[in-house]
Every structure is written in C-alpha cells, then in structure tokens.
Amino acid sequence: xxxxxxxxxxxxxxxxxxxxxxxxxxxxxxxxxxxxxxxxxxxxxxxxxxxxxxxxxxxxxxxxxxxxxxxxxxxxxxxxxxxxxxxxxxxxxxxxxxxxxxxxxxxxxxxxxxxxxxxxxxxxxxxxxxxxxxxxxxxxxxxxxxxxxxxxxxxxxxxxxxxxxxxxxxxxxxxxxxxxxxxxxxxxxxxxxxxxxxxxxxxxxxxxxxxxxxxxxxxxxxxxxxxxxxxxxxxxxxxxxxxxxxxxxxxxxxxxxxxxxxxxxxxxxx
Ligand SMILES: [Zn+2]
Numbered sequence: 001x002x003x004x005x006x007x008x009x010x011x012x013x014x015x016x017x018x019x020x021x022x023x024x025x026x027x028x029x030x031x032x033x034x035x036x037x038x039x040x041x042x043x044x045x046x047x048x049x050x051x052x053x054x055x056x057x058x059x060x061x062x063x064x065x066x067x068x069x070x071x072x073x074x075x076x077x078x079x080x081x082x083x084x085x086x087x088x089x090x091x092x093x094x095x096x097x098x099x100x101x102x103x104x105x106x107x108x109x110x111x112x113x114x115x116x117x118x119x120x121x122x123x124x125x126x127x128x129x130x131x132x133x134x135x136x137x138x139x140x141x142x143x144x145x146x147x148x149x150x151x152x153x154x155x156x157x158x159x160x161x162x163x164x165x166x167x168x169x170x171x172x173x174x175x176x177x178x179x180x181x182x183x184x185x186x187x188x189x190x191x192x193x194x195x196x197x198x199x200x201x202x203x204x205x206x207x208x209x210x211x212x213x214x215x216x217x218x219x220x221x222x223x224x225x226x227x228x229x230x231x232x233x234x235x236x237x238x239x240x241x242x243x244x245x246x247x248x249x250x251x252x253x254x255x256x257x258x259x260x261x262x263x264x265x266x267x268x269x270x
Contacts, residue, residue, distance in 0.1 A: 014161035021157050025150050030142050031087040032202045039146035040153055043090065046146055047110030054094065054112035062099040064117070073097045073115045076130050076210075079266060080137055081111070083209035087141050103227050107136035109145050122223050127207065127216035132224070134203030134210075142202060144195040197249055204250060204257045211266025214257035218247055 001009075025038040041049070064070040077095040081088055091111030102116040113136065123129035139145070200217075208214045225243045261267060 010161075014158050017161045018154050018158050021154055022150075028143055028147075030198070030202075031085070032138075032141075032205060033198060035198075037143075037147050038150055039143050040149035041109075041146045043110075046143065047092070050108035050110035050112050050140070051092075053108050054096075054114070057098075057114055058096055064097040064099055069117060069120055070097045072120075072126065072129070073133075076126055076133055076212075077113055079210035079212075080130060080134050080206050083134075083206040084137060084141055088137070091140070103224075105132050105136050107133075107140040109140055109143070111137070111140055113137065122227055123220060124223070125216065127212035127214075128220035128223070130207040130210060130212040131203060131217040131220040134206040135199045136203075137206065138199040138202035139195065142195070142198055144199070147195070148192070200246060200250060201253050204253055205260060208257040208261040209264055209266075211261070211264040211269055214254060214261055218250055221246055221250070 022038060025040060026042060027036055028039050029036045074095055074097075077093070081091070081093045084091075088111065093111040093113070095113040095115065098114055098116050100116045101118045103118045103122060105113070105115045105119050107113045113133065115133065119132065120129070123132065204214050204217055207217065221243060
C-alpha cells in the first residue's frame with residue numbers, strides 16, 4: 001500500500017472509532033433549551049463523583065455553619081433549586097459556604113454547591129448573588145462536566161487511533177496536527193463558550209422564576225469583570241465570553257426573563 005492510501009485508511013479508521021464512541025454515549029436533552037448532547041457518564045455516576053468532590057472540598061475548607069452570610073446563601077440556593085423544576089428535582093441539592101478570600105462559586109454534578117465568602121461582596125444584592133449561583137447550578141443541570149468529559153475521551157480516542165495506524169512518523173504528525181487543530185479550534189473551544197452561554201441563559205430563567213430581578217445579572221457580570229483586575233477565579237478565567245458579548249446575549253433573553261419575573265409569586269420576597 002502506498003503512503004497516501006495508508007493515510008486515508010488511517011483517517012477513516014479514526015473516524016469510525018471516534019464515531020462509535022460518540023454514538024454509543026448517552027444522549028441528553030437540555031430541559032430549558034431543548035438542545036441535545038452526548039454525555040460520558042450516567043446521572044448516578046455524576047452524582048457519585050459530585051458528592052465525592054464535594055466532601056473532599058469541604059474536608060479541606062473552613063465551612064461556615066451559621067451566621068448571616070450562611071443564611072443568605074442557603075435561602076437563595078433553596079429558591080433557585082425550586083426554580084430548576086423537574087430536572088433539578090432529581091438532584092440531592094446541598095450548599096456550603098466556605099470562609100475564603102477566593103472570589104468563586106461552583107456547583108458540582110448532582111447539585112452540590114459551594115460558595116466562597118470572597119464572592120459575596122461582589123454581589124451587591126441577593127439578585128446578583130442569585131446570578132452567579134443560578135449560572136453554576138445551570139452547568140450541573142445541563143451536565144456540562146459530563147459533556148466535556150466525553151469530548152476529552154473522543155479526542156484521546158482520535159489520538160490513539162492515529163498512533164495505532166501503521167504509518168511513518170511524519171504522517172502521524174500530520175494526522176495529529178489535523179486532529180489537534182480540530183480538537184482545539186473546531187470542537188472544544190466553541191463548545192465551552194456554548195456551555196457558558198447556555199449556563200447564562202438558564203441561570204437567567206432560574207433567577208427570574210425564583211423572584212430575583214433578572215436585570216441585576218448584567219450589573220453582576222460587569223462587577224465581576226472588574227474584580228481583581230483580570231485575576232479571575234478558575235471557573236471564570238479563560239472560557240467566559242467577553243463581557244460585551246455576555247451583556248448582549250443577556251439583553252436578548254431579557255424580555256422573556258422579565259416576563260417570567262413579573263409573574264413570579266416570589267417577587268419582592270426577602
Ligand atoms: Zn460558567
């Protein structure tokens with residue numbers, strides 16, 4: 001077989017191999033956007049992983065057990081969790097407030113939320129705190145971690161496939177470059193931005209249903225962008241859309257969110 005045929009055969013093999021892995025993965029439909037995606041883990045696997053990470057984080061942190069900050073976060077989490085509806089009812093929600101300067105908050109798969117006290121002063125009011133908590137809870141509901149895990153698995157499968165091909169080093173590099181470039185610019189990066197946009201949109205709906213003014217989301221993200229002069233926490237660092245893009249997208253979804261907010265029986269409640 002000549003080099004060219006071998007190259008084509010290897011590429012075909014990789015496509016079949018990766019395609020099989022993709023189509024045998026579990027399919028998931030986002031309850032808020034109706035978009036479907038494939039995920040690496042089952043819901044129960046996610047919940048187990050989420051719980052294990054949660055316990056690890058808590059065992060290594062100073063967790064607040066009471067006080068106004070603790071009560072504030074728990075109150076908001078409860079209202080947001082109720083606002084996630086049927087999708088969130090499958091979760092065993094739990095929330096902890098960690099005494100730390102870190103400007104951060106996250107929600108692990110299965111609904112385990114951690115809020116660092118460092119982010120509390122960034123939120124001027126409950127609606128702004130609900131913005132970031134709703135965004136993080138949306139990542140968990142949308143199973144973004146499990147989706148990202150599948151992408152990594154597929155990228156690894158592609159690389160392994162290319163390496164298995166019986167080709168010369170130069171062709172191996174050629175294929176890996178194609179796949180690498182694809183993984184970097186074609187699949188993984190835009191996907192992450194998609195996840196961020198999706199979490200923003202879902203979070204906006206959650207806060208509106210929970211009776212928090214969705215317009216405060218714009219104020220919160222603007223404040224967040226100014227925090228630390230570019231020293232943003234990991235979750236917000238690289239993949240988050242530029243602030244203008246974020247504000248534009250939020251503004252697009254605002255009429256719908258405002259409509260939900262005006263009808264929310266929780267509006268105006270402390
Ligand atoms: Zn995010």
